Each structure stands twice: as C-alpha cells, then as structure tokens.
Amino acid sequence: MLGLSAARGRATGGAGRRARPARVCHAWYRSRWAEAVLALALVAVAAAVRWPYLMRLPHFTDETDEVRWALAIWRGEIRPLTAADRYYGPLHAYLIAACLWLFGPSMLLPRALALAFGALTVGATYLLGRELAGRGAGLLAAALLATSPQHIVVNSHVAWQNATTPFYSTLCCWALARALRTPAEIGACRGGRWLVLAGLLYGLTVQTHIGTIVLAPALAAAALLALARRRAWGALRRPWPYAAVGAALLAYGPVLVYNLTHGLAGVHRVRARRDYAYETHPGWDSYRRNLGHLFYELARMLSNPFRLPARPLHYLTSPYLLVAAGLALLGLALLVRRGRPLPLLALASTAAVMPYFNHAYGVAGDRFLLTGRYVAFLLPPLLVAVAVAALTLSGWALAAVPRRWRAPASAAPLALLVLLVLYPLLPLAHYYREETARDPDNAAFLAAVQTVEAERGPRTPVWLDQRLEKVDLHDGADALNILDYLLTLDRQPHRVVADPGDALRRAAPTRDPADREALPLIVMSRDRCWPLRDEFPLERVGDTLLLRELFRYFAVYRDDPARPAARCRAPGQRPGG
Numbered sequence: 001m002l003g004l005s006a007a008r009g010r011a012t013g014g015a016g017r018r019a020r021p022a023r024v025c026h027a028w029y030r031s032r033w034a035e036a037v038l039a040l041a042l043v044a045v046a047a048a049v050r051w052p053y054l055m056r057l058p059h060f061t062d063e064t065d066e067v068r069w070a071l072a073i074w075r076g077e078i079r080p081l082t083a084a085d086r087y088y089g090p091l092h093a094y095l096i097a098a099c100l101w102l103f104g105p106s107m108l109l110p111r112a113l114a115l116a117f118g119a120l121t122v123g124a125t126y127l128l129g130r131e132l133a134g135r136g137a138g139l140l141a142a143a144l145l146a147t148s149p150q151h152i153v154v155n156s157h158v159a160w161q162n163a164t165t166p167f168y169s170t171l172c173c174w175a176l177a178r179a180l181r182t183p184a185e186i187g188a189c190r191g192g193r194w195l196v197l198a199g200l201l202y203g204l205t206v207q208t209h210i211g212t213i214v215l216a217p218a219l220a221a222a223a224l225l226a227l228a229r230r231r232a233w234g235a236l237r238r239p240w241p242y243a244a245v246g247a248a249l250l251a252y253g254p255v256l257v258y259n260l261t262h263g264l265a266g267v268h269r270v271r272a273r274r275d276y277a278y279e280t281h282p283g284w285d286s287y288r289r290n291l292g293h294l295f296y297e298l299a300r301m302l303s304n305p306f307r308l309p310a311r312p313l314h315y316l317t318s319p320y321l322l323v324a325a326g327l328a329l330l331g332l333a334l335l336v337r338r339g340r341p342l343p344l345l346a347l348a349s350t351a352a353v354m355p356y357f358n359h360a361y362g363v364a365g366d367r368f369l370l371t372g373r374y375v376a377f378l379l380p381p382l383l384v385a386v387a388v389a390a391l392t393l394s395g396w397a398l399a400a401v402p403r404r405w406r407a408p409a410s411a412a413p414l415a416l417l418v419l420l421v422l423y424p425l426l427p428l429a430h431y432y433r434e435e436t437a438r439d440p441d442n443a444a445f446l447a448a449v450q451t452v453e454a455e456r457g458p459r460t461p462v463w464l465d466q467r468l469e470k471v472d473l474h475d476g477a478d479a480l481n482i483l484d485y486l487l488t489l490d491r492q493p494h495r496v497v498a499d500p501g502d503a504l505r506r507a508a509p510t511r512d513p514a515d516r517e518a519l520p521l522i523v524m525s526r527d528r529c530w531p532l533r534d535e536f537p538l539e540r541v542g543d544t545l546l547l548r549e550l551f552r553y554f555a556v557y558r559d560d561p562a563r564p565a566a567r568c569r570a571p572g573q574r575p576g577g
Contacts, residue, residue, distance in 0.1 A: 297362040454542075526553040
C-alpha cells in the first residue's frame, strides 16, 4: 500500500510538474501585459498588411482637396471651423496639419496617416469585442478586420476624413458598452465618465461624415434598453446622460456654428454636389431598392467585396459570403440573447434610416470599393458578431466530442478559424495583381514626380500644362490636380502654364543654352507636344506615361536648344516615340 501510495504521489507530482507550465501560460494570457502585447501585435500586423500598394491603389481621388485644406492650415492661411466640405468637421485637417508641422510635407504622409488610423481601428475592434463578448471574441474580431479587404483598400489607403470613421465609431461603441456594463453606475461618476466619453467620440464620428447620424438612434436605444433591463431609471435623474449629449454637440459644435452662421452652406453643398450618393428623390420604391443594395454591400464587405454579382441569386454561389453572412446573423442573435444588442441596433438603425437619403452601395463600376466607405463603420460590430458566432459554434462542436479527444479535436476548429481570417487575403492579392496591371494611373503620376525630382536643379523651372485638367479621372480629381498635389507635397516648386508654347516663346530671348539647369521641365500630354516639335527642340526625359482610363499619354519634357535633333523623344528613339 505504501509503495502504491508513493507511486501515486510520484505520478501526481509528475502530472503537476507537467501542468505547471500550462498554468503559467494561462495566467500570463489572462494578464494585462499579455492583453497589451496581443493588441499591439494585431495593430502591427494590420499595419503590415495595409502597407503594400498604399500609394498605388485606389487611384488618387478628391482626397487631394482635403489635404490641400490641411496644407492651408499648416501654412497659417486659414483657421477653419469645418473641413473643405462644409458638413465635415475640421479635426482630421488639423491632424494632417500637425503631421506636416512635425514631419514636413511628403507625398506619403496623408495616406500613411490613413494607414495608421486603419491599423488603430483593429485595436479598437479588439476593445469592442472584448467588452461585448470576452477576450477571445475581441482577438478574433480584430484579426478579421486586420485582413478585411474593404477596410484595407479604402479605409486604410485613401486620405479621406471619411476613411477614419470606423475608428471613432468603434471607440464610441466601446465606451458606451463600458458605461452600460452596470447601468446603475451611469448615475455614478465611474459609469458617467464612460458615457460622456462615448458622447464625445460620437461627435467626432459625425465630424468625419454626417451620414453617421444614423447611429444616434442605436446608441440611445442601447442605453434605454440597458436601463430598462436593470430598472435603473434613476440614472436619468443624474447629469451624466445629458453631459454625454452635450459632449457630442460640443465635438460637432464647430460644424454647427459655421453652418448656422453661413446659411446652412454644408446642407446646400450636399444637395447640389453629392448626387452620386445623395438620394435626390426619396420615396418608398427608392428606399426598398437602396435597402436591398445596402444588405448586399454589407454581405460583400464581410467576405469578398471585389465580387459584384449581376443578380441577387448569384450571391448564393459564393460559399465564403454565405458563411460570413450566416455567422454575422447568428452572432447578432447570440449577442442580443446575452444582453448585448448594440451591434444589432447599429445595423437596424442604419438600415432604417440610411437608404432613405443614400443610394451608393457598391454601385456598378465601383471596382475601387469607394462607395463602401459610407457603411464601413458597421464592419467592426458586425465582425464582432462573426467572431462570437464562430467561437460559439466551435465550443458547441468541441462539447460534443468525448473529453479525452477534445485536445486533439480542437485543432480542427482552430484551423477553420485561421482559414476564416486568412481567406480574404486571397481575393485581395488577386485584386492587387489585376488592378496594378490594368490601371497605371497612380504609378504614372508618381513616376512623373520622380522624374522631375531627378532632373530638376535648384534653378530649374517646372511647368504643368493647364490642359491636363481636361484629363478627368473621375471621383473628383483630374491629372493637373493630382500632379500639382504631388509636386506640392514633394516640395518641388512649380507653376501651371496655360500654353507651354507661349511660355517657351516668352522665355526664348533670355534663355542660355549653356545653362542647362535653367532650362524648364514641362509636364504635358504627348499630343500637346507634337505641334511644338518643329519650333522647339523638346527632349523627353523619363518614360512615356499612360493613363489607362482615357488612354492618354503624357511625359516630362525639357526645352534643350543644345540638342536640336531631339524632338518630343528621348535621345536615340525614333521620332513620334
């Protein structure tokens, strides 16, 4: 008996020694340090995933207008109460201006700031998921957002203020969920401060785009349902809920002040200039049509946003879309059952209001996914729902396995969860390959700027042909706008000339052919160069650059009297090349 007891003791001691590292790892995983490390790792991975093709895709849009607004702030020319569009707030413009002050102008800076916000939104999604459903759901939801093509291509690449909307909206939902953790505490200082923070973040959310006003009913309903469930109506007699409303109005206050003192200029601009998204003739028929498009857009955003089926039934042919949409619906139901209705309320509030005034949800031809920005703020809460459903199904499946087989059997759901996270990178990689091959626009503009930078000396004039503004690349930008924008950020002095021929004739009497550094560099289209080739010895420097959308060629030329044989071409190339 003593020998058997000793053997048992030795066996128990061995098992305890083997179990000790597992307990240590589990304790570390539950620590705040581990939480911080995991969250920062997710943010770093998200930034790495968002870095490729940052300047290439999507093509430059009217983001140039927003950055020019920030440049004017940086130079001290304006101190605005709004953004360039009068219904946006000024916060993002001031942030860009602050980065310009810290780092100086750079072509990379505006999109790098968008990338930073996109990566930080992954961290914010972790906080929201952890608050609503625990640490595992937060980690999985953040990982899903880290590989979300919609969030990578648009919300982390384009230097729009609207691209940052999910960052503020996700933090707002997180702060509200924290405040409602114990509704009775809303009347106390601890919960009240979270509520005020949620109000402040909501005001900043609306600053990024007025369309997020659709979230207001969801936030209010979530708070009221929490109070009703706990019968904590006494919290409404305390100042914190009203301070939260005041904080939201304060955050959006600059826009309100400007519009109230300038005849609602922002409202008139929406009606006059935003018909590509704004529903100008709302009605029941348009609402039903827009509502269907909204749900299709959300289903694509959760799975593969690059695939735009011609008919609704074709959505059924995408297994990943069906899985993602099914998990989202199941997760929303599970969260409601657990007393966390905020994601469902956000979806319902958006679906109830937004289709009435917005009709742009993945419209035909939107291969750059730009219209998805209007509802991208729903991605984090919906991905939290996907994570909750996926983990719950995994738990149910493992519970059905005999206990002794659960450890090896857990590899199967783990592999499926990894596949759920990594699969979106396949269509993203395919998209990058296809678009870089068929759309050289951004590459052409960047190459032109690099050529100017390489060829220009301290005294070299740089001229942009004004006719480039007729090369309209859509989405609010033309070739002249983009080149001027990039050269400005690259700190290359330049000016726009109405007619390069007239400018060359005026400069001809004073130019010194021996002073090569003083010879102007001219950026103009190739067909603009041809009429001048017999009058001026124009040498093309760099490559001929193509804009795919309009099949227009342009290049950088130098007026070089010392090389009369070089006419609109590079040395050694046949004429007309």
